[in-house]
Amino acid sequence: MNRNTVVRGITAAAIAFGGLAVATSGVASAQTVAPCTxxxxxxxxxxxxxxxxxxxxxxxxxxxxxxxxxxxxxxxxxxxxxxxxxxxxxxxxxxxxxxxxxxxxxxxxxxxxxxxxxxxxxxxxxxxxxxxxxxxxxxxxxxxxxxxxxxxxxxxxxxxxxxxx
Missing domain, CATH: 2.60.40 (Immunoglobulin-like)
Incomplete structure (x- = not known):
């Protein structure tokens, strides 16, 4: 396995993990009602x-x-x-x-x-x-x-x- 394959694999995992974090936080914030202004x-x-x-x-x-x-x-x-x-x-x-x-x-x-x-x-x-x-x-x-x-x-x-x- 060469260095480029390892870097691409880590980058893909980071993007997937980051996307999961964004999706999860989006679900949580959709349930939170903001204080009235x-x-x-x-x-x-x-x-x-x-x-x-x-x-x-x-x-x-x-x-x-x-x-x-x-x-x-x-x-x-x-x-x-x-x-x-x-x-x-x-x-x-x-x-x-x-x-x-x-x-x-x-x-x-x-x-x-x-x-x-x-x-x-x-x-x-x-x-x-x-x-x-x-x-x-x-x-x-x-x-x-x-x-x-x-x-x-x-x-x-x-x-x-x-x-x-």
Missing amino acids: GADLTVTASDGQQGQDPLHEQLVVEFKAKDGVHCQLKGLPGELTFYNEGKPVPVTPMVKPAEAAVIDVTGTDTATLIIDIPKTEGVLTLPTDEVSFKLPSANADVIRLPYTAGVADTPTISPVVGPVG
């Missing part, structure tokens, strides 16, 4: 379920995947901040103790984040015009939405739930 989602905020709890109002944030997107949200938003005329409003949110679930967002399904905002009688409500937070996923995209109801006391954040399709 701001570009993957349509995010809306609204008042929700007022009247069910006379001590709280709710800010309901819905996450819906854009056409053709399949991504994941998990847990709580980061750095929840309320604003008035572009300046942060001084409130520090509390976190409702609960186990964070991984939520697949795809198709017409939506994931929901609920922020309970206390109604406090006799306490001056701080006006707000926006709210922002980091997405509850493994990235740092910040979402900023209109919110004009105001805050008077410490809001409580729950983990993302869904899909509610």
Whole structure:
């Protein structure tokens, strides 16, 4: 056996092994769902379920995947901040103790984040015009939405739930 035959045999084995590695990693990555980014989602905020709890109002944030997107949200938003005329409003949110679930967002399904905002009688409500937070996923995209109801006391954040399709 000459040297060229040995080199060709090693090269063919390396290519075959490399091809197997690529095929294997392709299968593994096809099963992995990426964390949602701001570009993957349509995010809306609204008042929700007022009247069910006379001590709280709710800010309901819905996450819906854009056409053709399949991504994941998990847990709580980061750095929840309320604003008035572009300046942060001084409130520090509390976190409702609960186990964070991984939520697949795809198709017409939506994931929901609920922020309970206390109604406090006799306490001056701080006006707000926006709210922002980091997405509850493994990235740092910040979402900023209109919110004009105001805050008077410490809001409580729950983990993302869904899909509610």
